Amino acid sequence: MSERIGVLGGGSWGTALAILLAKKGYDVHMWLRDEEQLIDMNRTRINNKYLPDIILPPNLKLTNDLEEVNFNKDAIVLSVGTHGVREVLNNCKSYIKKDQIIVNVSKGIENESLLRISQIVEEIVPNSRYAILSGPSHAEEVAKNMPTTVVSSSGIKEVAEYVQDLFITPEFRVYANPDVIGVELGGALKNVIALGAGISDGLGCGDNTKAALMTRGIFEMARLGEKMGAQGSTFLGLAGIGDLIVTCTSMLSRNRRAGILIGQGIKTSDAIKQIGMVVEGIKTTKSTFDLSKIYNVDMPITEEIYGVLYEGKDVKYSVSNLMIRDKKHEMENIVLENNNLW
Known part of the structure; x- marks a missing residue:
């Protein structure tokens, strides 16, 4: 499986998962909102703000262009704080294709609407192929390849199992669960x-x-x-x-x-x-x-x-x-x- 993955968000968790996916040999693009952070990470190949001890793999590309991070990708990893999910999705929904899988890795409930992230995604990108990846997983430990176990959940069994295969490694075990x-x-x-x-x-x-x-x-x-x-x-x-x-x-x-x-x-x-x-x-x-x-x-x-x-x-x-x-x-x-x- 040689997948093309876009990661929305350059915090500690988005970076850790982007590193994991890149180390599996996938073509990974990570989008960062902060241009200064982007410049620094391109120069040092380290996320000095969130994961200062981890070097980025050479096949992990960085961008602040939403069209570029979404273009021709098999899956999009949504790693944006809950309060920013709606804005980011609205800004990139025109670039998301119908068959792209959206993997949410953020954890929260929108204050104003009281919607879960799957409901926000459905509102902005209707009928999307949505999954959530969750479980006991500190970014710092995942980035250092410490054994971790999480859950992939989707209303569509094939999507949950696709995400399971996408992320699973000898150090990062993924179970599937239908209860989104x-x-x-x-x-x-x-x-x-x-x-x-x-x-x-x-x-x-x-x-x-x-x-x-x-x-x-x-x-x-x-x-x-x-x-x-x-x-x-x-x-x-x-x-x-x-x-x-x-x-x-x-x-x-x-x-x-x-x-x-x-x-x-x-x-x-x-x-x-x-x-x-x-x-x-x-x-x-x-x-x-x-x-x-x-x-x-x-x-x-x-x-x-x-x-x-x-x-x-x-x-x-x-x-x-x-x-x-x-x-x-x-x-x-x-x-x-x-x-x-x-």
Whole structure:
């Protein structure tokens, strides 16, 4: 398979995947919005802003021309922050051909519309051959060929399997999954819980607290996901609990790092500046909070994080709120379904 691939976005994840694909021998073009970054990367063959220790393969070409990055490509990798997806797609939709596969690798929910990225793509590029690649995968580790496992999901089986074949290597294992809604929501919602885990760390709480946040957090994610049409089992896999674990526990996670700063009393806007990269969980917290109200889903962790980020709540007060909530059964659905048996 000798594929021609366009990558939209020159951040750490887009660059890591472009390197992976180029090392497989594909013809890869990567589009960068920032002209200064483009000039520097062409000169040094390093993405000094996001992956300063990794040299770009010689067959990875760089451009800031949207027509060039889309022209005659078999697949387009969409690696743009959720807030910029609509603009970028609108600017390049006239160059995208009907049979091109769009592989989204970003994780988020649009604030204004509350749409998942697949829905934005369908709105702008109708009837496209769409897939999402998601799972526990730090760009820094993928770029260094550390063993990583992710999920390829599409409503079209052949597309999911094409993307699986496109990306899979001895170090980068890809599973196929038909649940697009679940995979998209898993990748987006885990960033909210990771912010909470970081806030917990910033407050000086221990491992007990983080374990509780992660475990109850996956319950929240699955509850909302099922209401929105996802399969609950997806949240027990790589795109759910797998991604949640890596994002809540690693210092490579920008969401966790931002949460630590916020827990230490730093303003959200200043925390974002210190991180220096997109912190998707901050915008996703608002989208998730809004969706929880629309779908009438109880999401106490999300609600408290929303209060801290958007209502100025004291983080210590939010932790207290979670601990003194009315007592509940852990497996509420099982207890309700078997009320007469237990």
